[in-house]
Amino acid sequence: MLTKDQKEKYMKLAFEQAHLAQDQGEVPIGAIVVDNSGNVIGKGYNRRELDEDSTQHAELIAIRQACHKMNSWRLVDCSLFVTLEPCSMCAGAIINSRVKEVYYGAFDPKAGAAGSVVNLFTVEKFNHHPQVFGGLYKDQAAEMLKSFFRQIREKQKEQKLSSQEKDNG
Amino acid sequence: MLTKDQKEKYMKLAFEQAHLAQDQGEVPIGAIVVDNSGNVIGKGYNRRELDEDSTQHAELIAIRQACHKMNSWRLVDCSLFVTLEPCSMCAGAIINSRVKEVYYGAFDPKAGAAGSVVNLFTVEKFNHHPQVFGGLYKDQAAEMLKSFFRQIREKQKEQKLSSQEKDNG
Numbered sequence: 001m002l003t004k005d006q007k008e009k010y011m012k013l014a015f016e017q018a019h020l021a022q023d024q025g026e027v028p029i030g031a032i033v034v035d036n037s038g039n040v041i042g043k044g045y046n047r048r049e050l051d052e053d054s055t056q057h058a059e060l061i062a063i064r065q066a067c068h069k070m071n072s073w074r075l076v077d078c079s080l081f082v083t084l085e086p087c088s089m090c091a092g093a094i095i096n097s098r099v100k101e102v103y104y105g106a107f108d109p110k111a112g113a114a115g116s117v118v119n120l121f122t123v124e125k126f127n128h129h130p131q132v133f134g135g136l137y138k139d140q141a142a143e144m145l146k147s148f149f150r151q152i153r154e155k156q157k158e159q160k161l162s163s164q165e166k167d168n169g
Numbered sequence: 170m171l172t173k174d175q176k177e178k179y180m181k182l183a184f185e186q187a188h189l190a191q192d193q194g195e196v197p198i199g200a201i202v203v204d205n206s207g208n209v210i211g212k213g214y215n216r217r218e219l220d221e222d223s224t225q226h227a228e229l230i231a232i233r234q235a236c237h238k239m240n241s242w243r244l245v246d247c248s249l250f251v252t253l254e255p256c257s258m259c260a261g262a263i264i265n266s267r268v269k270e271v272y273y274g275a276f277d278p279k280a281g282a283a284g285s286v287v288n289l290f291t292v293e294k295f296n297h298h299p300q301v302f303g304g305l306y307k308d309q310a311a312e313m314l315k316s317f318f319r320q321i322r323e324k325q326k327e328q329k330l331s332s333q334e335k336d337n338g
Contacts, residue, residue: 054242054266055224055233064224073223088289089261092282096258097223110294113261117294118287120257125279125286 001131002079007103010034011137013043014081014105017058018144021045028144029084031058033066033099036077042066058082059090063097075099083141085112085134091120095128102132105141170300171248176272179203180306182212183250183274186227187313190214197313198253200227202235202268205246211235227251228259232266244268252310254281254303260289264297271301274310 002010010032017030026046033042044061048054059082067073079101080094086104091113094102102121104114113120114132121132171179179201186199195215202211213230217223228251236242248270249263255273260282263271271290273283282289283301290301 048242051236052240052242053233053236054244055229055236055262056242057265060224064222067220067222067224071221073217073221073225075223087261087265088282088295089258089265092256092258092261093224096226096256110296113257118289118292120287123287126257127279 001101002103006038007081007133007136010040010079010081011083011103011105013040014058014083015137015140015144017043017045017062018083018141021047021058022144022148024050026050028148029058029082031062031080031082033062033075034079034081035066035070041069041078055089057087057090059086060093063093063099067097073097079103081136083144084108085114085116087111088113088118088120094130095120095126098128099130102130103136104132104134105136106138106145107134107142170270171272175207176250176302176305179209179248179250180252180272180274182209183227183252184306184309184313186212186214186231187252187310190216190227191313191317193219195219197317198227198251200231200249200251202231202244203248203250204235204239210238210247224258226256226259228255229262232262232268236266242266248272250305252313253277254283254285256280257282257287257289263299264289264295267297268299271299272305273301273303274305275307275314276303276311 013032014030018028022028029046042062042065044058046058047056075097080099081103083105085108107116182201183199187197191197198215211231211234213227216225244266249268250272252274254277
C-alpha cells in the first residue's frame with residue numbers, strides 16, 4: 001500500500017485532471033494511473049460532452065493511455081486514482097485491466113459500482129479483485145462536483161431571466 | 170422489438186465481426202450497433218491483444234463508432250447485437266450510452282454482466298434499463314468460441330511436441 005504522502009500527491013494530480021474538465025464545461029472528474037515505480041503512466045478527465053462519446057470517462061481514458069504506455073493490456077501492479085467512485089463501465093475496465101489498487105474520492109449514490117449502488121470489485125466469480133480505498137479527500141471531491149452543478153443552475157437561471165427581460169421588451 | 174428476420178440479419182453481421190477477430194488470432198467476439206431505421210452505425214470486434222488495450226472489446230468499439238457517427242453520446246433508440254454476453258465494462262457502456270435494446274449470443278458464466286454472474290441491466294437505481302434478449306444463436310456463438318480455444322490448445326500441443334523432438338535431436 002502507498003504512504004499517506006504518495007496518496008495525497010496522486011490524488012492532487014487526479015484533481016488537476018478534474019479541473020481541466022471543469023475549465024471546459026464538463027462535469028469535473030479526473031483520474032490517473034501510476035505504475036509500481038510511482039510513474040504516472042495515464043491521465044484522463046471526463047470528456048463525454050466534448051467528444052460526444054459515452055465511453056470517454058476519466059478512468060477509461062487514463063487506462064487506455066496507461067495500456068499504450070506499457071504496451072500491455074495488463075496493468076498489473078498499477079494503481080488508479082479517481083476523484084469520483086467509478087461507474088460500472090469504469091469498474092469493469094479496472095477489473096479487465098487487472099489494476100492492483102483503486103483510490104477514489106467522492107461516493108456516487110446514483111451510479112457508484114464500488115459499493116454505493118453495486119460492488120463489482122467484490123464479485124467472487126470475477127477473475128480479478130483490486131484493493132479498493134474509497135472516500136479519499138471525499139469532501140473536497142464532493143464540493144467540486146456540487147459547486148460545478150450550482151454554477152450550471154445559476155447560469156440557467158440567469159439565461160431564463162435575461163430571456164424573460166427580452167420578452168418583456 | 171425487431172422481427173425474427175431483422176434479428177437474424179444483425180446477428181449475422183455480429184458473427185462476421187467475430188470472424189474478423191478470429192482471423193487475426195483474437196478471441197472471436199463481434200458486435201454491431203443499429204439505429205432505429207435499421208442502419209448499422211457501429212461495428213467492432215475484440216482487439217484486446219492486437220491493440221494491447223483492455224478496453225478494446227467488441228461492444229466498446231461499436232459504441233464509440235456509433236457515438237461518432239451520430240455525433241451524440243446518447244444512443245437512444247439504438248440496438249446492440251453481440252455474439253457473447255457483455256462483461257461489466259461493456260454492460261456499463263451500454264447503460265451509459267442509453268442503448269434501447271441488447272441482443273446477445275452465448276452466455277458467459279465467468280464474466281457475464283447480463284445475468285450469468287451479475288445483472289447490471291436490472292439494477293433499479295441506475296438511470297437506464299435497456300431491454301435485453303440473451304441466448305440468440307447461442308449454440309453457434311458458443312461453438313465458435315469453443316472451437317477457437319480448441320485450436321489454440323492443439324497449436325500449443327504441437328509446439329510442445331516439436332520442441333521435445335528438437336530436444337531429443
